[in-house]
Amino acid sequence: MKVAVRAATLNDVQICLAFEEKDEFGRKTKLDEIIVSSSIARESIFLAEQDGNAIGYASLNFLYVSKIPLLTWWYVNPESRGQGTGSLLMHSIENWLASLGFDHLLISACRELEIARHRAAGLEEIGALRLGPGEMEFFFKKSIAPANIAMTAAEAC
Numbered sequence: 001m002k003v004a005v006r007a008a009t010l011n012d013v014q015i016c017l018a019f020e021e022k023d024e025f026g027r028k029t030k031l032d033e034i035i036v037s038s039s040i041a042r043e044s045i046f047l048a049e050q051d052g053n054a055i056g057y058a059s060l061n062f063l064y065v066s067k068i069p070l071l072t073w074w075y076v077n078p079e080s081r082g083q084g085t086g087s088l089l090m091h092s093i094e095n096w097l098a099s100l101g102f103d104h105l106l107i108s109a110c111r112e113l114e115i116a117r118h119r120a121a122g123l124e125e126i127g128a129l130r131l132g133p134g135e136m137e138f139f140f141k142k143s144i145a146p147a148n149i150a151m152t153a154a155e156a157c
């Protein structure tokens, strides 16, 4: 069945919060709904849907001073993994960022597997935050493929 990606709307706040809660490192705060709603207002949350059901999710934030985009959560339901949905979400994000003139984004990672994958994929490691005992968050820089930027520029003509 075909999977389609779209930007989340304010009608999707509860769906988005449910995906955010699947991050075992995530901490719940009383601000979560406001944070998610403001990300939706910036069009920076994407949902992957199959048959009208959300099966995947990706959320971006922007660093405060530099305005650099940061992929904060990227998730596909376990039964739907390995079929390209995660890549489709990532391409949608890259296309959207390219259309806004960005040529790279940052990706943060806390889990060993994820960190190893980003290193293996050759992403540039640009720093880490020591969040607490035994908890480190690593930051990687991912260039947006020139094809995405060129394609978006051509679409704009």
Ligand SMILES: CC(C)(COP(=O)(O)OP(=O)(O)OC[C@H]1O[C@@H](n2cnc3c(N)ncnc32)[C@H](O)[C@@H]1OP(=O)(O)O)[C@@H](O)C(=O)NCCC(=O)NCCS
Pocket (backbone or CB within 6 Å): 072, 073, 074, 075, 076, 077, 080, 081, 082, 083, 084, 085, 086, 087, 088, 108, 109, 111, 113, 114, 117, 118
């Ligand atoms: C990461 C995730 C979203 C990928 O979704 P998916 O639908 O299985 O992705 P695809 O089938 O399109 O595969 C995309 C690529 O992601 C890679 N990948 C899988 N898990 C990954 C991870 N945790 N981090 C980085 N890359 C990952 C795959 O190896 C694949 O690369 P390849 O095409 O070079 O083989 C999914 O595995 C997931 O939800 N994992 C649990 C949550 C998580 O770890 N999220 C990332 C932290 S933000």
